[in-house]
Amino acid sequence: MPHPQIIIIGAGAAGLVAASELERAGHRPLLLEAEDRVGGRLKTDEVDGFLLDRGFQVLLTEYPEVKRYLDLDALEVKSFRPGGHVHTRQQRFRFADPMREPAQLIRSAVSPIGTWSDKIKLARLGLRLRNKSVEECFRGFTEQRSIDYLWSLGFSEQIVERFFRPFFGGIFLEQELRTPAAMFRFIFKMFGHGSAALPAGGIEAVAKQLAGRLRQTEIRCNTPVAQVREGTVVLADGTTLDAPGGIIIACPPEKLMPQLAGGGVRWKSTSNLYFYSNRRLKENRLINLVSDPTSLINTYAVLDEVAPSYKLTQQGGSLISVTLRETVDRESQIGQAEQDLLRHSRLPNDSLQFLRHYIVRHALPDLHPVAFRQDATHSRVAKGIYLAGDHQLNGSLDAALRSGRLAAEGLLLGGG
Numbered sequence: 001m002p003h004p005q006i007i008i009i010g011a012g013a014a015g016l017v018a019a020s021e022l023e024r025a026g027h028r029p030l031l032l033e034a035e036d037r038v039g040g041r042l043k044t045d046e047v048d049g050f051l052l053d054r055g056f057q058v059l060l061t062e063y064p065e066v067k068r069y070l071d072l073d074a075l076e077v078k079s080f081r082p083g084g085h086v087h088t089r090q091q092r093f094r095f096a097d098p099m100r101e102p103a104q105l106i107r108s109a110v111s112p113i114g115t116w117s118d119k120i121k122l123a124r125l126g127l128r129l130r131n132k133s134v135e136e137c138f139r140g141f142t143e144q145r146s147i148d149y150l151w152s153l154g155f156s157e158q159i160v161e162r163f164f165r166p167f168f169g170g171i172f173l174e175q176e177l178r179t180p181a182a183m184f185r186f187i188f189k190m191f192g193h194g195s196a197a198l199p200a201g202g203i204e205a206v207a208k209q210l211a212g213r214l215r216q217t218e219i220r221c222n223t224p225v226a227q228v229r230e231g232t233v234v235l236a237d238g239t240t241l242d243a244p245g246g247i248i249i250a251c252p253p254e255k256l257m258p259q260l261a262g263g264g265v266r267w268k269s270t271s272n273l274y275f276y277s278n279r280r281l282k283e284n285r286l287i288n289l290v291s292d293p294t295s296l297i298n299t300y301a302v303l304d305e306v307a308p309s310y311k312l313t314q315q316g317g318s319l320i321s322v323t324l325r326e327t328v329d330r331e332s333q334i335g336q337a338e339q340d341l342l343r344h345s346r347l348p349n350d351s352l353q354f355l356r357h358y359i360v361r362h363a364l365p366d367l368h369p370v371a372f373r374q375d376a377t378h379s380r381v382a383k384g385i386y387l388a389g390d391h392q393l394n395g396s397l398d399a400a401l402r403s404g405r406l407a408a409e410g411l412l413l414g415g416g
Contacts, residue, residue: 002028003026003027003028003245004243004244004245004246005028005029005030005241005242005243005244005245006022006027006029006030006243006245006246006247006248006411007029007030007031007032007233007241007243007246007247007248008022008029008030008031008032008247008248008250009032009225009228009233009247009248009249009250009251009256010032010033010034010040010249010250010251010388010389011031011032011033011038011039011040011207011211011219011221011250012038012039012040012041012042012207012250012251012389012400013040013042013206013207013210013397013400013401013404014040014250014388014389014390014400014401014403014404014407015031015033015040015248015250015251015388015404016031016038016207016210016211016214016404017065017069017210017400017401017404017405017408018248018250018388018404018405018407018408019031019214019217019408020069020210020213020214020404021404021405021408021409021412022217022408022411022412023214023215023216023217025408025412027216027245028216028217028218029216029217029218030217030218030220030241030243031214031217031218031219031220032220032223032225032233032235033219033220033221033222033223034222034223034224034225034251035221035222036221036222037221038207038208038210038211038219038221039204039207039208040207040251040400041054041055041057041360041362041363042057042203042204042206042207042397043203043204044201044202044203044204044205045356046312047274047355047356048276048355049311049312049313049315050274050276050304050310050311050312050319050355051201051202051309051310051311051312052202052274052321052355052356052358053202053203053204053272053321054272054358054360055270055272055323055358055360055363056170056270056272056299056301056321056323057203058080058196058197058198059072059075059077059196059197059198059199059203059206059397060187060190060191060194060195060196060197060396060397060398061077061079061194061195061196061197062189062190062191062193062194062195063190063194063396063397063398063401064134064398064402065397065398065401065402065405066397066398066401068401069210069401070206070209070210071209072197074209075199075200075201075205075206075209076199076200076201076309077197077198077199077200078197078198078200078306078307078308079195079196079197079198079285079306080195080196080197080198080285080286080287080301080306081096081284081285081286082096082097082191082195083095083096083097083286084163084167084286084287084288084289085283085284085286085287085288085289086113086162086163086166086288086289086291087288087289087290087291087292087295087344088162088291088292089292089293089294091112092344093111093112093113094111094284094286095111095113095163096286097192112158112162113158113159113162113163114155114156114158114159114162114163115156115158115159117154117156118155118156118158118159121153121154121155122155122159125153125188126188126192129185129188129189129192130189130192130193132185132189134186134189134372135372135373137182137185137186137189137372138182138185138186138370138371138372139182141180141181141182141185142180142182142369142370142371143180143368143369144180144181145177145178145179145180145181146164146168146172146177146178146179146180146181146183146184147160147176147177147178148181149181149184149185150164150177150184161291162289162291163289163291164177165177165291166289166290166291166298166299167287167289167299168184168187169298169325170289170298170299170323171187172268172364172395173268173269173270173363173364174268174366175298175325175326178368179370179395180367180368180369180370182369182370182372182394183370183394183395183396186372186394186396187396196287198303198306198307198310199307200307200309201309202310206397223235224236225256226238226256227256227257228247228249228253228256228257228385230382230383230384230385231243231244231247231384233247243384245384245411246384246385246386246411246414247384247385247386248385248386248387248388248404248407248408248411249385249386249387249388250387250388250389250403250404250407251389252264252265252362252389252391253381253387257381257382257385260381265365265366265391266365266366266367267361267362267363267364267365267366268363268364268365268366268395269327269359269360269361269362269363270323270324270327270359270360270363270364271323271324271326271327271328271329271357271358271359271360272321272322272323272324272357272358272360273321273322273324273334273337273338273354273356273357273358274319274320274321274322274354274355274356274357274358275319275320275322275338275341275352275353275354275355276317276318276319276320276352276353276355277317277318277320277345277347277351277352277353278316278317278351278353279317279318279347279348279351280316280317280318281302281305281318281320281345281347282302282305283301283302283305284305285305285306287299287300287301288300288301288344288345290340290344292344295325295340295343295344296324296325296326296328296333296336296337296340297322297323297324297325297337297340297341297344298323298324298325299322299323300320300321300322300323300341300344300345301320301321302318302319302320303319303320303321304318304319305318320341320345320352322337322341324337327359327361328359329359334354334357338352338354364390364395365389365390365391365394365395366395367391367394367395370393370394370395371392371393371394372393372394372399373393373402374392374393374406375406375410376406376409376410376413377410377413377414378392378406378410379392379403379406379407379410380410380414384411384414386407386410386411387403387407388400388403388404388406388407388408389403390403392406392407
């Protein structure tokens with residue numbers, strides 16, 4: 001006897017994992033996606049012979065749910081080196097993680113990224129978190145701000161401004177480092193164990209791999225949903241679909257269920273620029289951290305140096321991804337960012353070609369507090385209706401994947 005129809009709304013990472021788990025239990029879910037293809041925020045465009053991710057996104061190979069659901073070999077991931085290239089207003093210097101690259105011990109020891117005391121504290125923090133479980137990284141730190149946590153550990157202003165603020169500000173998409181310290185500890189541990197990587201086919205390859213494994217799920221793209229009621233989904237064109245087996249909303253739910261608007265998700269945005277340089281820019285697969293208050297740039301990276309497949313043609317030069325400190329939308333600001341990039345990279349004035357500017361309005365959920373793990377029914381908002389998405393736990397791909405699994409498990413346990 002066939003199972004009652006289950007509908008999933010949103011074909012991002014959370015929705016795709018929810019479909020996978022439901023298939024595993026013998027269901028044939030219907031997956032509705034408003035856009036023209038799956039992926040949600042995991043999107044990659046082909047522009048002028050380059051792969052451009054919508055926002056600078058890296059895949060952390062140590063994420064628990066990444067190891068559960070993704071085949072990294074099939075994705076042909078290529079990793080950044082552990083470390084960075086720091087640009088202050090007066091200096092440019094590189095540093096590497098001596099725990100991961102012992103040959104860089106001397107360079108790291110003399111690097112002006114921080115004081116000797118900072119470097120000792122940094123090593124101790126890495127060792128301390130290495131020996132803790134992910135749950136322990138979150139426990140007791142879900143509300144304390146990251147910046148307050150760093151001050152409590154005794155780090156100097158020098159290393160906060162030259163490393164922690166640009167590096168984690170780029171990850172958290174906010175420069176104040178008010179993101180809960182639990183996320184700092186979690187991400188720090190993930191970088192200490194694994195690597196930041198780029199899939200050969202761009203970040204959208206993650207979603208394509210998840211979708212490619214689905215065998216019993218019907219995926220309908222270009223199918224926006226207007227409203228969700230118990231057992232019923234109303235499409236934007238007025239069509240009504242029955243979902244007696246339950247509904248998983250794997251996207252921000254407020255517009256679909258107005259009764260949830262009071263607890264709506266707040267979002268962080270980001271501005272991401274892409275440039276092609278006709279001069280080869282060699283950064284040794286390091287992310288560039290800009291600690292310069294006069295610059296609009298927070299970080300930049302030479303993507304094809306890490307993953308050559310991001311450059312689809314055989315032309316020389318470099319593909320550069322630039323992330324700004326704040327969301328900008330004026331052409332003059334883009335011009336200023338280009339001048340800042342020329343200054344930091346020391347490229348000739350005629351070397352850059354602007355490719356594209358992405359403004360990602362809903363880049364990360366702004367959550368206080370955050371969570372790592374919840375029980376399988378925590379996201380139930382009405383009879384037979386469950387929520388999925390990183391806004392249910394914390395702002396990360398790991399949380400998106402985990403939330404999809406938990407929502408499916410909750411629906412299966414609770415029934416329609």
